[in-house]
Amino acid sequence: AQKVTQAQTEISVVEKEDVTLDCVYETRDTTYYLFWYKQPPSGELVFLIRRNSFDEQNEISGRYSWNFQKSTSSFNFTITASQVVDSAVYFCALIPTGTASKLTFGTGTRLQVTL
């Protein structure tokens, strides 16, 4: 069975601050994929990134960056110079490689960015 833990329930920052959202996972599978999704106040779930367990290179996309560390089973997400539009709930999720491709989600971290 898989488990994804997002210990930070809610984070509040002031615009332009950097913020890191933590994600720790548990799985017995040797190969798996990790994901981040964003749920803005409008309610939809937006895919942000997928990372496979073989690739521990950090990834940067604009103001977003992700740090995957297999040794600590963590896949953290950093927003640099946060903006009000980043306010949302962010979910970390995991899929083991195989035929069953259901996402196991963490409980989410609500990020509030204020002026």
Added chain:
Amino acid sequence: DSGVTQTPKHLITATGQRVTLRCSPRSGDLSVYWYQQSLDQGLQFLIQYYNGEERAKGNILERFSAQQFPDLHSELNLSSLELGDSALYFCASSPGGSRPQHFGDGTRLSIL
């Protein structure tokens, strides 16, 4: 716009009733997934279909059923509704496997 279409956006009904939620996947995606999002349970996987066949089942109640049609759209049927079934129901689609699932806007179900 994810390309996944869910209807209706909102549904208000009473206990004991039956409803059908509809999902049209992104063009080319063969896999459809249903998830339930509630305050107490979070985001929970319900069921997956791949090209018309059931592929995986999660915490789906016996009162709930789903199917995927030859044109790949899917329906989630919820019957004998209870107050606790009030939630946001998401449909997602992907080409299959571990490729990213893209979600629809969800159907918000309210049971009165």
